[in-house]
Amino acid sequence: MTNQSHRLERDELGRLIFIDQAGARHVGVYPVRAFPITAITAGISIMDSSGRELCWFPDTASIPLEELDLIESELATREFMPVIERIVKVSTFATPSIWDIETNRGPTRIRLKGEEDIRRISGNTLLISDANGLQFLIKDSTALDKGSKKLLDRFR
């Protein structure tokens, strides 16, 4: 209801098109979250392909439903931060170390380059970057199962 003057649609090539108040078409726009970790529903912005903001939604609740679907589906392909649910095995306690982990996106194997790649964001939330630059999240390190906690403890 706040921004009814614009339109958002998807073209045949799968790109998002944003038509602003003046009727100009911006091809290949993309949504981004302002707080992807701490507050995923607060603040979504639509950026054009050169990185300029076209439209700002202070909250997902303020987005019209049909647009929200488009935005959510686009975000789903852009957001990739698997949440580690279990650490199954680590190759060694010294780094670099190969970890077999289970995430909310299925099991995988990552390579941890150094202990400094495990960073605390806030409280017990940890962000782990692997050797390829992928980022994995541990939402609450105290809520992991005992085995995982023990393994994780050896690195931090």
Added chain:
Amino acid sequence: MKPEISLQTPILPNDWQRVLGELQFPIGGLGQILAWVELDLDQNLRFEKSLLLLLEKSLVWTNGKEVMSWPMVAENTLVHGDHAGVGHLKLETPHRLESIWYFTLAVNPHVLRLQASFKKMNTAHHVHEEHVANEYDKQICPVCLSPKPANSDSCPTCDPEDDAPPSTWTLFKLWRFAKPYQNKLLLGLVLTLLSTGATLVPPYLTMPLMDHILIPYEKGQPIDFHLASLYLLALFGAALLAWGLGWWKTYLLALVSERIGADLRNTTFEHLLKLSLEYFGGKRTGDLIARIGAETDRICVFLSLYALDFVTDVLMITMTAAILVSIDPLLALVTLAPLPFIVWMIHVVRDKLRFGFEKIDRIWSEVTNILADTIPGIRVVKAFAQEDRELKRFVDSNKHNLQINDRVNRVWGLFSPTVTLLTETGLLVVWGFGIWQVAHRRISVGVLIAFLAYIGRFYIRLDSMSRIVSHTQKAAAGAKRIFDILDHVSSVPEPINPAPLASVQGRISLKEVGFRYGNRAVTKGINLEIAPGEMVGLVGHSGSGKSTLVNLICRFYDVSAGSIALDGRDIRSIGIADYRKCIGLVLQEPFLFFGTIAENIAYGKPDATREEIIEAARAAHAHEFILRLPLGYDSLVGERGQSLSGGERQRISIARALLINPAILILDEATSSVDTTTEKEIQKALDNLVKGRTTIAIAHRLSTLRKADRLVVLDKGEIVEIGTHDSLMNAQGAYYQLYQAQIRQAAELVEGGAIGDTVEENTEVRQEESLQVIAKNLGGGV
């Protein structure tokens, strides 16, 4: 190991071959596969393996259950992109999206290769044409297809050494540094053997003391004082000998290990200085400092203390065991029986402690991090009155530190009593068995006492031996980190037998110059001829490759393709130091070392006379302000020294460049960080500097390049325009637009009261604000 670059597609892994066989998919034999990628993400970005194959006639995807294929059509394109660590590959027809695949960047090189093959097939339609090693193929490791560092043969991904965690074997690499001292080390070893032997004499002497002096006295015979004093003298002699030998040994080996440590530090720093800027770009300063400082010290301490102790312990234990067996084999067996168990116990406890200590180390670094964060930012902390918050942060992490320490101390406190308990138990066993043996007249009381004396030392040694494990690991980790530096081959290699550089004209020619960083092309196909004495300005947006080009010309990096020549001679064939001596560099942020102004000006020519220094300072318009300082040319500058303004520092760095009288001058944003008035002063100094030299200047403010003979406009790593200011303005191309944009910006700065934001951004802000107002009025959820 240097595998030849093969342009053939690597063979498909076995399990996929099996899957393809089971699917009965008519791909016409594995030989038909031109390229393949094992994708590791599915459509929902879950970790799921699937295979994408490029065949002559089609593109095939399979996940083992389903198979999809798309025929090769000339107008189809494969579009590659990535975001936040996830890559995507889109198959597009001109009108619609056919399919999209996702993958992590681990397989990115394979994907790029597949895309390249796809493009080649679609454009040429000659599948069997002769493959020419393109630039891309040269830049990747032929084994694993991951990008390798420029101009180096080793591949960081394949190189197993880099991948493995530090192993204890790394320590043996230190032999290279120990070799010059091998005679001393050998002597040290002999001394260790002797001194250990000497310490084992006193317990041995308790045996005759018991059997020949005390026991006969108990039985009513008088004490033989002569024999007793002989034994006591021997005891004292042995102790004295052990003391002397021990002192000599410790001193000698500490001496050697200190020297090994110093050699290690010197060699590492020497090697570090020779590495290219590329290496420094990827490392944190603190890390490198720690490696050269703390790690070498740790290795040194390990060698002089722990390794030595370990050798002593091993010797002691074997010798003791040998002596015990020689005295009485049966009793020796009983004495040594609980040994494995005790070793195991000690090991378990130590292990537990080790993680505790590691944890303490980490927590400790967290505490120091807070200090390192807060102290440099103290102005901000005070300005926002957040002292309490920082204090709380510090107190909290200290509390954490205490918690962990408490936990470790609980185990640690248990440790020594446990060892004592085990020792006592061992003694108990020996006592019991010994008394039984004495009762049956199998051994004498003296033998039993000697055994008891030996066994006490024995267990203490076991404890200190178990300590070596964690120290070895730490030292191995340290050694690995140092050899990381030492084994790194400079990507800017020094030529073998370079011919000396005669007088330099200053003609620089760039031919088809390309540079890649990782798998990203930064510059490509640059051709430029710079005549002696010409001034060329490099212009372009940030990220257009200006600084890269300058770094290539300075040979801070080597080109990935093409060549750069000075007076017709490839710069790679000139000695690095020789070449850099004819380049004067003035940077945006002039760096002054701690020292006097005169020393700083003479940095590139330490033997310059005072007259030369003053002359250079005058030419750089620095003479007057230097004389205004209380100590003139002797004023201390740099960190901890006299504070100078940006313009003053810049003029000192210009004087520094002037003094070495270089044939080539490079000005990298020399006036960007100062205000316009200061810029004018610097400009005057620069004009003196530029005279008669080949000059390459980068400037953000285009107005400072007015004097340039030619301007080279770069965009996305390529030259788009070359010409004088006037001709480029007339051409109304890229330069014209840059210039117009800058003029507009300058005007806006004045209009907007010069407080940072441009007018354009301001209007945007206003727009947003008005949107919010509307939202509020409508009762929207703001």
